[in-house]
Amino acid sequence: MSSNVRVTPHPSFDVLAATTAARLITRLLDVQGDRGEATVVLTGGSVGIATLREVAKSPARLAVDWGKVNIWFGDERFVETNSPDRNCGQAAQALLDQIPVDPARVHIMAASDTVASLDEAVQKYAAELAAAAKTEWLKDDDAPEQEPVVPRFDVLLLGLGPDAHIASLFPDMAGIRTKGVSVVGVTNSPKPPASRVSLTLETINSAQEIWIVAAGADKAAAVGLGLAGANEVQVPASGARGLVKTLWLLDEAAAAKVPSALMRREN
Numbered sequence: 001m002s003s004n005v006r007v008t009p010h011p012s013f014d015v016l017a018a019t020t021a022a023r024l025i026t027r028l029l030d031v032q033g034d035r036g037e038a039t040v041v042l043t044g045g046s047v048g049i050a051t052l053r054e055v056a057k058s059p060a061r062l063a064v065d066w067g068k069v070n071i072w073f074g075d076e077r078f079v080e081t082n083s084p085d086r087n088c089g090q091a092a093q094a095l096l097d098q099i100p101v102d103p104a105r106v107h108i109m110a111a112s113d114t115v116a117s118l119d120e121a122v123q124k125y126a127a128e129l130a131a132a133a134k135t136e137w138l139k140d141d142d143a144p145e146q147e148p149v150v151p152r153f154d155v156l157l158l159g160l161g162p163d164a165h166i167a168s169l170f171p172d173m174a175g176i177r178t179k180g181v182s183v184v185g186v187t188n189s190p191k192p193p194a195s196r197v198s199l200t201l202e203t204i205n206s207a208q209e210i211w212i213v214a215a216g217a218d219k220a221a222a223v224g225l226g227l228a229g230a231n232e233v234q235v236p237a238s239g240a241r242g243l244v245k246t247l248w249l250l251d252e253a254a255a256a257k258v259p260s261a262l263m264r265r266e267n
């Protein structure tokens with residue numbers, strides 16, 4: 001296992017969500033202290049959304065300059081705007097509607113009733129990522145000579161499915177194999193809804209820090225395989241690796257198959 005990977009178990013789902021929220025607030029404050037603005041990629045799923053609810057409850061959220069937080073999504077269900085399945089709708093309800101974010105910095109993926117096709121939704125998000133990357137590049141003296149296609153992601157949150165999917169990259173499907181583009185469309189997701197939009201693994205792995213959040217006994221096998229370095233096509237979570245840090249933030253049940261030598265207890 002690469003040295004940038006750290007596994008931290010938490011005593012319960014609630015403690016996991018509250019602690020991840022505290023970590024996220026701290027990270028945003030640190031990055032804003034260094035760079036002025038911070039960029040986070042949100043995830044759907046049980047722990048991902050519970051974490052946002054905890055951020056909304058925390059008094060420490062008031063220390064963050066939410067007007068200077070750029071918000072992206074790792075994946076989205078390609079359904080109508082008002083569908084309760086939309087990850088961005090759940091995130092809005094849990095947090096984004098309660099904090100003073102700059103709407104221009106909240107980048108949602110297109111809903112099925114706002115574009116003509118899944119492919120259009122994919123191209124639209126890829127173009128939005130590329131435009132943000134270019135703006136960042138214009139501001140940065142140390143910018144790479146080659147134009148980046150995605151902006152800098154300070155923290156990228158990922159939920160984890162019992163089948164080890166991350167974002168909407170499912171085992172053995174085209175999405176996890178897709179390279180050379182930033183965003184991919186998924187048409188036959190084994191988990192409903194069938195149509196989805198997802199960042200590719202290359203885009204995910206461009207993040208400075210990736211935090212994989214998972215809770216429950218049904219995730220234990222996926223966590224074990226992901227940490228054992230299984231092939232990423234069969235076990236997508238295994239391929240997630242942040243440039244600086246990769247955190248596996250788990251509850252005890254999800255951590256059941258992690259060798260104790262890999263664990264770092266903080267409680």
Ligand SMILES: O=C1O[C@H](COP(=O)(O)O)[C@@H](O)[C@H](O)[C@H]1O
Nearest residue numbers: 043044045046047159160161167
């Ligand atoms: O469908 C999805 O599922 C995963 C995991 O969700 P969970 O409820 O089992 O925690 C999530 O990460 C992803 O964003 C979402 O679209």
